[in-house]
Amino acid sequence: MSELISAVEAADVRFPTSRDLDGSDAMNPEPDYSAAYVTIRTSSGDAGHGLAFTVGRGNDIEVAAIRALAPLVMGLPVEEVLADLGGFSRRLTGDSQLRWLGPEKGAIHMAAAALVALVWDLYERRTGKPVWRLLAELSPEQLVDLIDFRYLQDALTRDGALGILRRAEPGRARRTTALLKDGYPAYTTTPGWLGYNDEKLIRLSKEAVAEGFGQIKLKVGADREADERRMRLALHLHRVRRVHRHPAAFPDPERSHPRRSPRAVDRRAQRRDHPDRPGAVPHHRRQGTGVGAAGFTDLRSPFHRRDAVLRAGEMASHRKHRCGSTARTKPHAPSLSCAHPNDQPHPRSKGRRS
Template sequence: MTAGTDGRGGPAGTTGSGDGDRIVALDVLDIRFPTSRELDGSDAMNPDPDYSAAYVVLRTSNGPEGYGLAFTIGRGNDVQAAAIRSLAHHVVGRPVPETAADLAALSAELVGDSQLRWLGPEKGVAHMALGAVVNAAWDLAARRAGLPLWRFLSGMTPEEIVGLVDFRYLSDALTPDEALDILRRAEPGRAERAAALVRDGYPAYTTSPGWLGYTDDKLAGLARQALADGFDMIKLKVGGSLDDDVRRLGLAREVVGPDVRIAVDANQRWDVGTAIAWMRELAPFDPYWIEEPTSPDDVLAHAAIARAVSPIRVATGEHVQNRVVFKQLLQAGAVDVVQLDACRVGGVNENVAILLLAAKFGVPVCPHAGGVGLCELVRHLAMVDFVAVSGTTEGRVIEWVDHLHEHFTDPAVVRGGRYVAPAEPGFSARLRDETLTDYRYPDGPVWTGLEER
């Protein structure tokens, strides 16, 4: 089936590039990094991840291409890749998207595929797949515009930005008019805040010291290094053993002193009662937030935990499947920190909805990063939040994990504990050509070499 012929999003000819350029192919690659050998990324639920990307390239008839990805942790990356391929008929043959309206139409068509919707709806493999394609389309449009995504998106009018959002299931918490008000209030200071980002960057915190597989010495050394690198916040993984957590958090607090924030992250390990009891034991070390205390699906449990552990903040988001669950977490007072993820939900469009919801409820957005390419992508979204939505960095900070950046053509850079504002056109998801060759699973030389050893 050719794109645009199945009744949603309008015929392919009605939107897009004035110069007639079209998307001619959607290529998907299964790229995996053997991270489980170093225990980078090890936590209470994920003991041996091989950080991976189902990587998508939108090939065009002329000019720049678009790049996107879904992040996984190994097995199943091929399933994720297959899910992305299943969306090809929606984009191949389509004019290259250029405007907010083009990008809104593409997102609506993908979300509205009623047969594929059954596989979610709007969650899991199918939703991450469409998120990867939507993000690749945004990357493409921003490249064509010659702007980094954060500038491209935050340069749109409030009306255009509202038009990106699917308000289905949101109207009991956020209406289009309320969203427009939020965006209009932030409009006057946009240029000034963009200039501040270029000058000062955006606050970051580092998770590098805290992986569960690390020794105490490695933890202490990396915490010291974090201070030396200019961070004023670090994060530790918890939830494996209470004794270990008490010892490790005590050690970290000793190393960094009382003024540096230490967040802890349980990676969904606990039930409600355990979460509350465990955090009571960790409270003397003044944790800044508890992240993913329980199932990401459990709004009511997060609300109960938030009430019990206050003033410790509750944070979640990297596994929150869509805007409907974020909406409820906010309505129920279940989160104090919204950790949106660039690749879990339906791409830029749904993340704009999540930024607007968080702004409506006055809850800070502190994006989840790490993985493969998440630091590269989420910095754009946090910067859009600052420039065009919330208008502030107060209580806001982007996660930083210092690995795998060398594989990207426009890698995230953190200096003095702050993300540098990206300047290159696009959404920064492009992997280097050598990486695509070396790490292709299962036939790239990195993987065939592992098998031979």
Template structure:
């Protein structure tokens, strides 16, 4: 089955109107419509053998990512799977370093999102051919083979291929934290009810969105801290809202609520700014977490070298798929910084669970300060949805990368012609 040739790539713009109920709202993204550019790879060997991939967006702009996927599809269609995975590093470079397409990246923005969607589908196809969930494919892989999937260009001053090979390449359930209780647009009544429900379900780690209004943040953090008690974990997330000095001042005033970290306190590109914030907040026992909008492995390298973060937040769709996330996970291990991925959105929990299991089983072998974000939205649209038990991710068992969506859901949420969006348009006319 590795000889299967990819004969077609389709990509569709699938959007969910989450802004109608303020799901996902934060200080910077006030009206997100959780969306994906959804890729399907068809093969010549079996009509049922397909690879599914996606990249996440928050609504407008998804059509641009779709265009980029179509532009890159020529590098994929016509290749057989064995040809790709036998030189995965070379294939990654082919996608990321085309002499003309590279100009509108390189390895960042829309191009990187499109590469992630395509490569997520390739990894899904490979895992399906092997009959394994993706995390198991990675864990079982010979270390030399796994490392050969990584492009070490630009990061050898932080991690060499030989060092990666020397990393020790093991369990059940991975700790999760919830962001679903405290979106910025939620009322106090909604926040209180959701937090109470989460506590009853066994959740012990909670994240609160902050950054729009200090007094409101103080009130909301006080409310959450009183509800969850002194021993449960609280994190706060500003979603890039502040300048550097403003971040330090604002978080200092929230220190009484003992947050474990402040997430994305400033521009996601400002490495030295994050370093200054990290240094200033260290005496308060508050770490800095970032990475969900970090473009590539090179930026993560610099964040780690500059001690600019204390928690690495990889994203399954922001960088170049599994290949690049493997590099980031291995660098984080070398710098002894825990990986606590960003998730939520559409499909991000489904995908990233495979990466955290690989990190724990084969790289870190520690759960100290390690956890993965969980948002309880839109899982019902997937063939193999994330399973949470006692506030832990349970290892997926189905072959693949858990990317495949229900075709009925895809059709209903196609933008702009799907049933859901036509109904919204009609309501707007009334």
């Protein structure tokens, strides 16, 4: 008898992080870090876990969205799901009624992502390998089968992606060996939450460096003078290498002009904008700023994801990377990365996100 998915359980989990302003940024000044935590169980007793992250109110809506998708998952043969993970994803986003709520944006988008993530979690538990290793061992054909090219083909076709992967395939073993040996640069956001006072910023920055972190990311965007002061406080501890800012925090066109960014604090800093909403893409074109790979993950609309690919020339996968499961972090020269509120770590980075 084949093994089936026998249960889908969703829980509303919340933490009162707003008490100490942990996780605070320009757009989310008082977040209560929360998760719609979901578990699938199989008829043989195995389990996979995933979550959709929220910042408090509305977490119950996310739980309801996951439960609405559960009937599409219940009773599926486990081996068939693991053999066609791209098809499983399309099953979740292709329901003819739920897709009316938006399979590529909003609560349904996040719920589908949680279910896809937990199936990958089940896969890695059964194989004993982290997700990055599972992906690294797939053939180019298997990798492109995971992607829905309907929303990307104007920028990247299936054949084009296959060509890129096939050209890179000969160096796969060498890159894997280097990753396992040396790790990959990491950053921490822990010291840089916007609601922290100056003393806490300095104290946590020193602790992060002592723990081996070579990059620190600061949240900016609520107040320009405060941003510049916080950057100066950190400059005596670290060499600033990158500056990220949240475009929505500077709605005034004059204030959001590239020449008026927080980079003025130190010429070594590099500003890296990215759109966090569909309407921001034209703004970035007008300003002449690049769209970084980190920003790609925050675009809910397929059209604007495609647009971001055209601007950046690269894509980032969505929050499910376990590079650190077997590879250690490689210390690098200390640097400070000041990032806007919704910025995400590069997919090949390993670091804390508190």
